[in-house]
Amino acid sequence: MKLIDIYSRYKKDIQYIESELERNIQSNHDVLNETSLHLLKAGGKRIRPVFVLLSGKFGNYHLENLKNVAAALELIHMATLVHDDVIDNAITRRGEQTVMAKWDNKIAMYTGDYIFAKALTVVTQLENPKIHQILSKSIVQMCIGEMEQIRDFFNTEQSVRNYLLRIRRKTALLIAISCQLGALAAEAPRNTVRTLYSFGYNVGMAFQITDDVLDLCGTEKQIGKPPGSDIKQGNITLPMIYALQEKDLKEPLLALINKIKQTEDQSDVNQFIQLIRSSGGIDKAEILANRYIHKATKQLDQLPDIKTKKHLHDIANFVLSRKY
């Protein structure tokens, strides 16, 4: 099932969140308006606000109560993307120039700060202090995750466990709390909130793993950026960790990584991608992603039988098979 078909059932509400996002980032400062709008218009899957809305269906669904949670989470996500692109020297994202490339690093840093601050003004309109606490603690963890990523750049000795801990903080947490906070804001029963958190967490883990696979197996058109971006930045992802465990491949892979680290030569990157594709790393990573999605959908069994459950199921399966 395509994402657009799932989303179409919530079209009006998603569009409302989109207009809220646009309203929220407005300022009377020209550059900030431009950079923020540029970012917003580049689109994205909006998986976090969608999870907020869908999780809200398991409680008392009131769009007015959920809109601020949904907008805040997407804004926080957007802010982290801008700062990520600075760290990664990323030129394109979602097929558009990044803020860092179109303007510069410094403007990107403050655009991130600004969007994040705007997210906070949205959050402060929420009355439940528990939501504030969950959010702020998660943001601390996300920062630690980002620093771990910097620390682990070009570290070819890292373990699968290390990788999983890192993507937990970097990605899975924010998706997990999207489900949790949506359910909380809709005053869903405590068990349901917990189950949805766990669903989101597992989908989030799978989401990052498939993201890392796509960077090695997707086309530029599909993923909106040149393939091999991860290794160019020094980001050692799951398929690479698995491939490095293969005796025949370890030496040539290490040699290529070393060359890429020094010259960023595209032919080395292409050769590296080919080697990883020929390894068992991709399959193994996909199997692990599959296992996370299986765990996620298992969680859904505990939820009441409303049609939204089917849609969460569909999104989880989309995450596994996605090509973008």
Place this chain on the structure above:
Amino acid sequence: MKLIDIYSRYKKDIQYIESELERNIQSNHDVLNETSLHLLKAGGKRIRPVFVLLSGKFGNYHLENLKNVAAALELIHMATLVHDDVIDNAITRRGEQTVMAKWDNKIAMYTGDYIFAKALTVVTQLENPKIHQILSKSIVQMCIGEMEQIRDFFNTEQSVRNYLLRIRRKTALLIAISCQLGALAAEAPRNTVRTLYSFGYNVGMAFQITDDVLDLCGTEKQIGKPPGSDIKQGNITLPMIYALQEKDLKEPLLALINKIKQTEDQSDVNQFIQLIRSSGGIDKAEILANRYIHKATKQLDQLPDIKTKKHLHDIANFVLSRKY
């Protein structure tokens, strides 16, 4: 009166806040621990937490209620400093290497993000939603102020009004809300809260103006960084704007600014500093700072006669005469 003499009356409480700051920034991530602690240990005047405490004296003073406000404001201030140093390519601050210089830009960006996130976890422990709203709106304004500063780099045509609007956002606002939130957290009467906000705002304006004067008139030892840092970054401050209004000086100043912009040659910077010092710009800036401090102390007249009032008076006068 020296700052240390004023502070000594609140020594125990200030030390408690200091230990809270240290406790709050701790993480199990090595680099973040090091960068944050490096920043904390470099010291600073801690004027924001001190204003929180002193303003709290005009209500029901409970250190336990005030500590989170005080710590959060100092952490937010610290986070902005790290990001500022990235923008300004600043090598030293408070006589110590900046995070950006000792580590790098990227680590500095995430250290700022991390300390800011830690500030938020402190804030979420506060129950008054009004405090959250005031804080988040102020942070948005601070980001806009920072972007305005980037926009105005090397803009020699800017007006005094432009400068004042910028430092209002960049500096005065956070000092103003330090007083406001301290009073609010201590449940001081509404009028008192408003008066203290206004006191803090005026002190904050004076504080930034004297900062900008010190960058031109202080020694490296006094200000903990090389003098002339502002013009090297392209930051056109109040004494410069005034000096540029002098007919005889405009041409040579513009020529020097142009040279500094291109080469950052220290002899040009020294010549520039000499020219500004010989102008009426320093005096005029000091007169304006004086006027803000006068306004600030005028506000104090409206407050009940407790001994803290005298101490606020003393701090305001310190800001005017400070050499660091």
